Amino acid sequence: MLQTNWTNGAVICTVSEEANDEDRRENYTPIYLLGQEGFEALDPFVPIHVPEYTEKEALSNINYFIDRNWIQNEHGRTDEGKKELIFVSNKNPFNLAKICAQL
Secondary structure, eight states: OOOSSSOOOOOOOOOGGSSSSSGGGOOHHHHHHHHHHHHHHHHOOOOOOOOOOOHHHHOOOHHHHHHHOOOOGGOOOOOOHHHHHHHHHOOOHOOOOOOHHHO
């Protein structure tokens, strides 16, 4: 997928500091997490800012998690529970998914 032998397409990748061993988490930049060779494999690297969810996006995601039974706690399925999930995640997509995985 990261080879340069094809055209008319795009690849979107993400990196996470949590994928590294705990002793390699002091920095979260892609070049640090991937190393020089891995970073060069993604050339050209174009960073894309992913903003926090809107209220509607967060609720939509929570409802999806409920539909897939990823949120099994009954309180998390209530309107009050959904508001709490949005509050504690601060509408951050990664944090919301992480919190919902623990319910």
